[in-house]
Each structure stands twice: as C-alpha cells, then as structure tokens.
Amino acid sequence: FSRLKQLETIGHDTSKVDLIIMGGTFTARSQNYQEEFVKGCIDGMNKKISPTLNEAILENEFSKRRCIGMTIETKPDWFNEREIDEALSYGTTKVELGIQVLNDSILRLNRRGHGIEEIVRSTQMARDAGFKILYHLMPGMYGSSYREDIRSFDMAMSDDRFKPDMLKIYPTLVVKNTALYAYWKEGKYIPYDTKKVVRMVTYFMKNMSPWVRVMRMQRDIPVNFIEAGVKRSDLHNLVDIEMENMGIKTMEIRSREVGIVKDSYGNDYNLIRRNYRASGGDEIFLSFENSKNDIIGYLRLRMPSDMAHRKEVLSSSIIREIKVMGNIVPIGAESAENWQHHGFGKKLLDEAERISLEEYGKKRIVVISGIGVRNYFRKYGYERLGPYMARELK
Known part of the structure; x- marks a missing residue:
C-alpha cells in the first residue's frame, strides 16, 4: 500500500497493477507462505484486509487498483x-x-x-x-x-x-x-x-x-x-x-512498441499473424503492426499439447496473453492520444476466437486472465472456469 501511495504522489496511475514477485524460488516456500504473501499484496491494492485470500481476490476484481497480471520467479x-x-x-x-x-x-x-x-x-x-x-x-x-x-x-x-x-x-x-x-x-x-x-x-x-x-x-x-x-x-x-x-x-x-518508438503514430496498422511450434503445441502470435514493424498490441494463442494436465484446457484453445501498448489509460477512461481502449484488444480477441473455431475446430476458448481483467472478458461473454475465463464457441 505504501508503495502505491508513493507512485500516486509522483503522478503515476495505479489503477492497473502488474505484480511481480521477485527473488529466490518462490514456489519452494510452503503453500501457506505463498498465499499469505499474495494476500498481503492484494489487500494492499484493495486498501482493506480481507478474511481470506479468495475474498481478497474477488474484491480486487472490482477494486480501484486492480491486479492485471501476476508474475512469480522460480x-x-x-x-x-x-x-x-x-x-x-x-x-x-x-x-x-x-x-x-x-x-x-x-x-x-x-x-x-x-x-x-x-x-x-x-x-x-x-x-x-x-x-x-x-x-x-x-x-x-x-x-x-x-x-x-x-x-x-x-x-x-x-x-x-x-x-x-x-x-x-x-x-x-x-x-x-x-x-x-x-x-x-x-x-x-x-x-x-x-x-x-x-x-x-x-x-x-x-x-x-x-x-x-x-x-x-x-x-x-x-x-x-x-x-x-x-x-x-x-x-x-x-x-x-x-x-x-x-x-x-x-x-x-x-x-x-508504440510509446517507446518515436514517430510511431499513423493509420497504416495491419493485423499480422505468425505461427510456430513450441512445447508440443501450436502457437499463433497475432499483432497489429505498421510498415516499419512498430507494434500496437499483440495476442498469444495456443493449441495445447497432448500432455496438458489442466482439464479446463483439454479440447480448448488458450489465450496466454493479450496486450495493447502505450501509456496506461485508467480503467473506464478513454484517451485520443493513447492506444489503449480503442478496440485493438477486441479485434485481437475476435481473431483468436475465429482461428480457434474455424481452423482448429475448438468449441471452447479459455484465457489465463489477470484478476483485475476478468470483467473485461465478461463483457464479451466469458465466464469463470476454475482459475480461467472461458467462452463456448459456436
């Protein structure tokens, strides 16, 4: 909480928090330690102490400061x-x-x-x-x-x-x-x-x-x-x-990335698709790029291997990442000067669903979604399925 206050004091928007737990081998710690540590981080974003981790997570889906992604190092x-x-x-x-x-x-x-x-x-x-x-x-x-x-x-x-x-x-x-x-x-x-x-x-x-x-x-x-x-x-x-x-x-x-590359504004952005094999499955990397290969946003779509152990992804495709570049635009806001919240994410999502259904015959698509991004997917018909968000494809 103190760190978030510091960032806000110097002018940073903290409505979208990407939590990175660094150092050591985090997963070698006990499950209780991991859960208590994560709960403390999420409680800090929520500005309140929840009785349980699950309650903290549910609270964060609607919090002013939402955890849009979480990384562990191991x-x-x-x-x-x-x-x-x-x-x-x-x-x-x-x-x-x-x-x-x-x-x-x-x-x-x-x-x-x-x-x-x-x-x-x-x-x-x-x-x-x-x-x-x-x-x-x-x-x-x-x-x-x-x-x-x-x-x-x-x-x-x-x-x-x-x-x-x-x-x-x-x-x-x-x-x-x-x-x-x-x-x-x-x-x-x-x-x-x-x-x-x-x-x-x-x-x-x-x-x-x-x-x-x-x-x-x-x-x-x-x-x-x-x-x-x-x-x-x-x-x-x-x-x-x-x-x-x-x-x-x-x-x-x-x-x-736009926002890092200078003079990257314009209207000549096209949807680019790159396919490759990795870890026994098919990967489809979708991105909006211009003629100079500057990139607005991208999506990582996977057709899992036969060795996948999670039942939720069996016979499904899975979106591993969807990201739009540029300066942060607060949740619910719009900005004509920035790239976020202009529909690029939805276009990437639509194409991932089309590929999954029409080219691979998948009847369901799942997303590994950050806690604070679940409501974004709910807008487009996705529902909770275990730790994921999922939608049936027709």
Whole structure:
C-alpha cells in the first residue's frame, strides 16, 4: 500500500497493477507462505484486509487498483503440476524460469539443481496451463564460453522445446561470499568484460524472434557489491548504441512498441499473424503492426499439447496473453492520444476466437486472465472456469 501511495504522489496511475514477485524460488516456500504473501499484496491494492485470500481476490476484481497480471520467479525443478496449480489458484499469469544456460554440464558445474530435462518439462507444463514464459539467461557462467552462450541462445530461439515469450539477460557477476568469488580470486574464473557482453547481446537482439520481449538486461546490483564482471547499469543503452552503429534493426518486441518508438503514430496498422511450434503445441502470435514493424498490441494463442494436465484446457484453445501498448489509460477512461481502449484488444480477441473455431475446430476458448481483467472478458461473454475465463464457441 505504501508503495502505491508513493507512485500516486509522483503522478503515476495505479489503477492497473502488474505484480511481480521477485527473488529466490518462490514456489519452494510452503503453500501457506505463498498465499499469505499474495494476500498481503492484494489487500494492499484493495486498501482493506480481507478474511481470506479468495475474498481478497474477488474484491480486487472490482477494486480501484486492480491486479492485471501476476508474475512469480522460480527454477524449472520447482514448477511442475503441484506448483503450477497452486500458482493458478492465487492469480499468477506469468512465470520467470531461471534456466541460465542450455547445457547440462555447465548447469551441474554451477550446482543449479536441474538440467535441460527439467527445463523442457516445466516449460511445456506451464505453457499448456496458459502461463507466459520468461527465461533468465546468464552468459558467462563458470565453465561456459562465448561460443557456448551463443549456441545456447540460438537453441532457445529455434528448438521447439523452448522458445520463450520473454527474456531477462543477466551476465554473470562476481560478488563476495560466493564460490564463484573464490574461483575468481584463485584465477580459475574470468568473467566477461563489458565489450564482450555488448557484442554478445547485440547478436541476441539481431537474432531475436519477433514474439520475444526482452524485459531486462543486467541485474540491479549496486556497483560497489560487484567485484568483477559488467559494472555498467546501462547495458541496454550500450547495446542500442552498438546496434545503431552497426545498422542492425531488431524484431524484439520492446524495441518496436508504440510509446517507446518515436514517430510511431499513423493509420497504416495491419493485423499480422505468425505461427510456430513450441512445447508440443501450436502457437499463433497475432499483432497489429505498421510498415516499419512498430507494434500496437499483440495476442498469444495456443493449441495445447497432448500432455496438458489442466482439464479446463483439454479440447480448448488458450489465450496466454493479450496486450495493447502505450501509456496506461485508467480503467473506464478513454484517451485520443493513447492506444489503449480503442478496440485493438477486441479485434485481437475476435481473431483468436475465429482461428480457434474455424481452423482448429475448438468449441471452447479459455484465457489465463489477470484478476483485475476478468470483467473485461465478461463483457464479451466469458465466464469463470476454475482459475480461467472461458467462452463456448459456436
């Protein structure tokens, strides 16, 4: 609640709250801990303490400050059936998986506690349950190399077992009181310097799939805590400058969003469709883009794999994300100067329903909806179905 008040005091609209629970392996905590923590966050948005988590969630559907999305951060070995079902029960819509690198030997060497098998399984189960999938990549881990990190990125983009929706790129940093610090002091480990990381991430951006959004580059660690590695907090800016100097144009989403891209206003926006396979199912990425590939909004539609464990998605299609870009327009308001609340979301929704029914023969479509977005879907005939919103298609 205090944080929301701070944001309001400096002029931010807080009617749409995207809650991100960061740090540690959240799903390794007890179910009671997870539910109490989430309830506290939602109570803060509601400005009242509800007797139970479910009552807090119901209150938030109509609250002045609504939770439009919820993200948890965890490891692949801590996000399977049980953890997924728990996360769905309290409103989670996105999962950040700390995969770090797609190499079993390097993962073992760094004592990650999981391998590629766990990454594949967790990704598939979470995607089939409707979650947006964000991978943490950590170039320069102990035992890795520049070539291996490039190979790992290429594998994440091209191998159907992976293909995340979003990335956070965290170059390995040396901090005190860690095993890596001891290896560095002994000369057994040499981290990448800034120049090498900029060159590598520039390659990533050049080869990014058009359905991927890079959410962050570089950990938010005070420079005085970093003993070795990239100490620049403006890594993203350095990469942008490098791409501009090299004449590289990326298809990464954030670099193309209206509101971020200058001079992106106009009327030449068309509905673009991109199909790809991932985790045993079909993915359809729908977006409104102009001739320069600037993007107004997008929708992620999935035809789940045969391994989906949630009964609600069996024989259904599932919308994993629907988003319109630009500055926030408060719930119920309109703005001629911004893109939200101008019907783009409804057009994306209509096309997803058409594809589901006419091309895949699905009789039902479900949405993994943020708590505070459920009423938006109710306007178009969607009803609660377990943790989802759903509509029968005719």
